[in-house]
Amino acid sequence: MATPYGIKLAVHLITNHFGTLVAKVCDNLLRRGPLTLQQVIRYTELTPQQVKNSLLILIQHNCVQAFTLESQGGFGDGPKANTQYLALFSNILHRMRFPKFLEIVSRELDQECKELLEGLLQNGRLTLVQMVERAKSKRKDGCREDAVREGLTKLLAAHFVERCPAPEPLVPEQVKVETTSKKRGTKSAKINEESETIEQRVLAAAGPMEAQRFSMITNTEFDVNGETSTDDSPSLIVGEKRKRDSLELDRESTAEEGEVVLWRANFEEFLRRLRHMACIENVRASLDDGAVKVLKAKLDATRGLEKKVKTEKSDLKKIIESAQNDEVESIVLKRYGRDAYRIFRLLSKNGRLVETDKISDTTFVEKKDAPKILYKMWKDEYLHMEKLVLAPNRNILLWKVNKRPLWEHVLDEMFHAALNLSLRAAYEWDKEKEVINPLEAMTKEERLKQKNIRILLDSSLLKLDDAIMLFHNF
Amino acid sequence: MSAGMNRSQGLSSLKRKQPDSKSPIESLTEHERILYNLIRSKQDMAIWTRDMKRETNIPDNVLNKSLKSLQAKKLIKEVVTIQNKGRKHYIATEFEPSKEITGGAWYVEGSLDTEFINFLKKHCVKIIYEQKIVTLEEILDTIRRSRAFNVEFTTQQIEEIVNALVLDNEILEVKSTGMGEFNSIPIGKVCYRCASKAGLKAEPKIGAMASIPCGVCPQISLCTPDGIISPTTCVYYTKWLDF
Numbered sequence: 001m002a003t004p005y006g007i008k009l010a011v012h013l014i015t016n017h018f019g020t021l022v023a024k025v026c027d028n029l030l031r032r033g034p035l036t037l038q039q040v041i042r043y044t045e046l047t048p049q050q051v052k053n054s055l056l057i058l059i060q061h062n063c064v065q066a067f068t069l070e071s072q073g074g075f076g077d078g079p080k081a082n083t084q085y086l087a088l089f090s091n092i093l094h095r096m097r098f099p100k101f102l103e104i105v106s107r108e109l110d111q112e113c114k115e116l117l118e119g120l121l122q123n124g125r126l127t128l129v130q131m132v133e134r135a136k137s138k139r140k141d142g143c144r145e146d147a148v149r150e151g152l153t154k155l156l157a158a159h160f161v162e163r164c165p166a167p168e169p170l171v172p173e174q175v176k177v178e179t180t181s182k183k184r185g186t187k188s189a190k191i192n193e194e195s196e197t198i199e200q201r202v203l204a205a206a207g208p209m210e211a212q213r214f215s216m217i218t219n220t221e222f223d224v225n226g227e228t229s230t231d232d233s234p235s236l237i238v239g240e241k242r243k244r245d246s247l248e249l250d251r252e253s254t255a256e257e258g259e260v261v262l263w264r265a266n267f268e269e270f271l272r273r274l275r276h277m278a279c280i281e282n283v284r285a286s287l288d289d290g291a292v293k294v295l296k297a298k299l300d301a302t303r304g305l306e307k308k309v310k311t312e313k314s315d316l317k318k319i320i321e322s323a324q325n326d327e328v329e330s331i332v333l334k335r336y337g338r339d340a341y342r343i344f345r346l347l348s349k350n351g352r353l354v355e356t357d358k359i360s361d362t363t364f365v366e367k368k369d370a371p372k373i374l375y376k377m378w379k380d381e382y383l384h385m386e387k388l389v390l391a392p393n394r395n396i397l398l399w400k401v402n403k404r405p406l407w408e409h410v411l412d413e414m415f416h417a418a419l420n421l422s423l424r425a426a427y428e429w430d431k432e433k434e435v436i437n438p439l440e441a442m443t444k445e446e447r448l449k450q451k452n453i454r455i456l457l458d459s460s461l462l463k464l465d466d467a468i469m470l471f472h473n474f
Numbered sequence: 475m476s477a478g479m480n481r482s483q484g485l486s487s488l489k490r491k492q493p494d495s496k497s498p499i500e501s502l503t504e505h506e507r508i509l510y511n512l513i514r515s516k517q518d519m520a521i522w523t524r525d526m527k528r529e530t531n532i533p534d535n536v537l538n539k540s541l542k543s544l545q546a547k548k549l550i551k552e553v554v555t556i557q558n559k560g561r562k563h564y565i566a567t568e569f570e571p572s573k574e575i576t577g578g579a580w581y582v583e584g585s586l587d588t589e590f591i592n593f594l595k596k597h598c599v600k601i602i603y604e605q606k607i608v609t610l611e612e613i614l615d616t617i618r619r620s621r622a623f624n625v626e627f628t629t630q631q632i633e634e635i636v637n638a639l640v641l642d643n644e645i646l647e648v649k650s651t652g653m654g655e656f657n658s659i660p661i662g663k664v665c666y667r668c669a670s671k672a673g674l675k676a677e678p679k680i681g682a683m684a685s686i687p688c689g690v691c692p693q694i695s696l697c698t699p700d701g702i703i704s705p706t707t708c709v710y711y712t713k714w715l716d717f
Contacts, residue, residue: 008699285670285679329643330681334690342641364638366586367556367577380695410683417688420697420705427706428715453715460686467682 002030002089003412006472009419010092017095018057021046025054029064029087034198036084055085059167061124062264063092066168067202083168086202090473094267096418096465101270105160112151117160117265125164125264128152152263156214162266163213165206172205214266275474278466279319282326320474327467328410332382339365340373344382344401353386353398374399381409411471418464425457501547505532506540513550513564518572520553520565554584579631594635595642597622602645602666607655609665610636636666643669643678687714 002010007030015023028043029035035043041051058064065086094101098121106114119134120126126134131152135144155161207213276299284292298315325348333341342363347354360370377383378399388396432450502510508530513521527537541564544550550564555575565571580586601616602608608616614632617623639645645666652661659665670678683689687710688697697703705711 326679327681327683330678330684331689333678334680334684335692338642341643342638345641345643361578362634362637363641364580364586364591364634380692413688413694414683416694416697417683417686419699420688420708420711421686423699424705424708424711452717456715456717460682463682464686 003408003415005412005415005419006089006093007031009415009422010087010089012419012422013092013095014058014063018054018061021050022054022057025051026058026063026087026092029085030089034067034084034086034202036082040085058087059085062164063088065165065202065206067171067206068168069171070173086199088199091267093468093472094270096461097270097274097469100274100462100465101160101265101267104270104273105155109154109158109160110151112147113155113160116148116151116155120161120263120265125262127260127262129260131263153216156216159214159266159269161214161263163208163215164262164264165203165208169202169205171201271469271473274466274469275316275320278323278470278474279316282319282323316474320470323470324407327470328406331410332377336373336377339363339369340377343370343373344377347383347399347401348403351401353400355388356397356399359399371397382406407471411468414464414468414471418461418468421457421461421464425454425461428453428457503540503543505530505536506544508532509537509540510544510549510566513544514566516565518565518569520555520563520571520575522558523562523564526564556581556584559584580634591635594623595639595644598632598635598639599644599668603668607648607650607659607665607667609659609663613666640666645669687711 007027010030011023011027014026024044024046025040028040032039032043037048037051037055040055041048044051046054055064055066059066065088066083067086068083101121102114102117105117115135115138116131119131123130123134128149132145132148135148152161276296280292280296280299283295329341329345329348332344336344343359343365346359346363356370356374357367359365359374360367363370365373374383374385374397378385382401384400384402386398386400388398390396428450432447509526509532512526512529523537523541526532527534530537532540541550545552548567551567553563553565553571553575555561555563555571556577557575563575577584577586580591582590597617598613601613605612605616610629610633613636614627614629617627617632636645640647646669648665648667650656650659650661650663650665652659656665681689687708688694688705691697691710693703697705697708699705
């Protein structure tokens with residue numbers, strides 16, 4: 001979910017990588033939801049060309065997905081279609097983790113694959129031809145086309161790379177439950193989950209078919225679907241009719257008859273690996289090595305399967321929940337102290353409302369101190385409080401831990417902290433660069449200290465990002 | 475800390491004292507009698523001197539003199555309440571102050587007997603660590619046999635201590651499977667083991683968020699990128715980076 005500081009963090013990342021104009025467009029999309037080109041122009045007050053360029057960059061780098069929502073026109077009109085742009089919050093955040101993705105490929109495959117992935121991460125998406133060109137320019141020795149092809153094959157086999165989604169899929173309108181239309185009666189409009197559903201629907205409509213997703217074989221060789229399918233056109237960029245208000249997306253002309261496949265990193269697979277690694281680490285800390293081996297083998301075995309995500313997630317659910325609890329309890333311990341830690345754990349395990357007296361008895365906290373501690377945690381939104389009025393002068397306070405809102409609150413604090421780490425790192429880096437006068441140049445010790453500071457900030461951010469993934473992605 | 479911990483005061487509140495057989499009630503002045511009856515009427519809840527004054531309208535000097543006299547005659551005694559340690563409360567000697575005003579078995583003179591509680595907690599952890607897996611009854615039994623304390627604990631009291639240790643995350647509550655290390659314990663029975671493999675000396679792992687200044691900061695909700703409180707001006711950061 002895109003929390004307030006989550007959005008600030010995402011915009012910060014986009015600013016760093018692409019500049020303030022692109023960031024402005026992105027900010028509007030994140031805060032307002034999917035918008036048309038005209039709406040973006042209006043809200044950002046930028047020129048149409050600036051907005052178009054920004055959107056192109058964001059789409060290129062998989063931070064925005066365009067789509068058209070099929071909507072029934074008015075009486076007598078046919079269905080209207082208008083291109084909208086949806087910001088992909090999670091994908092923007094992945095930009096913080098590119099080093100982790102590269103490290104996974106480096107470890108599991110080889111250097112060639114790592115370089116290919118690097119190219120994809122740096123450029124957002126590439127065709128095979130572009131990858132070869134890039135490889136050629138990087139190395140002085142001869143043409144590496146077959147090595148690149150081989151590398152790509154390995155990456156596809158491991159699902160680290162996938163075909164890019166359709167540039168502007170048609171997303172069918174969600175049918176509200178009506179007594180007349182029995183065909184799609186099972187789909188009901190969930191109003192309060194609408195924004196989440198829109199992203200899911202768009203991505204589902206845009207994504208290539210599973211059979212095609214990790215396949216090198218292009219449609220020219222293997223024309224199964226034909227080009228007549230309108231809502232399921234995987235990754236063909238060239239030759240599609242441009243719709244009203246849409247952009248001219250990147251076209252690569254090749255020697256072959258205009259059929260070009262664009263490839264990109266498959267974030268889903270990297271997240272799966274990271275999730276596995278995190279679970280194994282957590283299990284290792286509390287159980288013996290035998291249990292760790294069993295878990296590892298189980299996860300490795302499910303890797304090759306297609307519909308693995310759901311069953312896998314439920315298996316790991318307990319481990320992830322336990323890790324999340326540990327993280328929050330650690331914050332409570334460090335921020336509010338040991339007494340608060342016991343109190344929080346009591347309420348967290350209990351799951352129900354407990355009155356102050358019972359809390360102080362069970363946790364061995366002074367009856368006079370308990371209310372103060374509880375109040376502090378409540379003020380910071382870590383606890384929920386209810387008041388029971390028994391008599392004019394006799395109120396009883398009841399306390400509870402509400403996990404769902406608390407988890408979201410903690411995640412927002414983590415986004416805030418990640419942003420802070422990033423800003424402070426930039427500030428420290430600027431301090432180092434500001435040396436103008438050679439006499440003021442840093443001493444060896446000072447330079448070493450600045451280096452250590454940077455290492456500390458960077459490693460803290462990587463560690464915090466693991467915790468963010470634990471709450472947001474896993 | 476010596477093994478022979480004396481812990482008579484709080485726990486003895488569970489026992490009831492007998493009033494003096496020769497009660498010198500007949501030799502009370504009128505004021506003393508009024509006050510005594512008032513105090514007695516409050517039973518085990520005790521009463522504050524100011525409340526006594528309000529209800530009887532006896533002037534201060536007479537009130538204090540009467541109270542002193544009643545105390546000397548061992549008809550009333552002073553107690554400390556946990557809610558208002560500074561206020562003088564009195565109770566008739568035949569009553570023991572209720573749990574509500576003393577705080578209960580673990581309270582001594584209005585405050586938690588933290589030293590004793592911590593000692594007892596450490597003792598329990600040691601027992602659990604040494605025996606690897608242990609039930610509540612086994613812990614009680616071990617304490618009794620060790621003679622480390624000169625008071626008797628009830629099962630409930632030890633259970634309270636053990637539950638607090640679970641909340642401290644020093645020990646884990648588990649259910650016996652009847653197999654392996656549980657083979658001497660009936661299936662389903664609650665037992666306890668140390669939380670981490672390292673046992674006594676282990677430190678709980680600090681989370682990622684708790685390792686950085688923002689994680690422990692009390693002002694995080696007020697901090698903004700370019701506000702008065704910001705990451706670039708933050709003193710906690712400066713301290714953290716000054717190593």
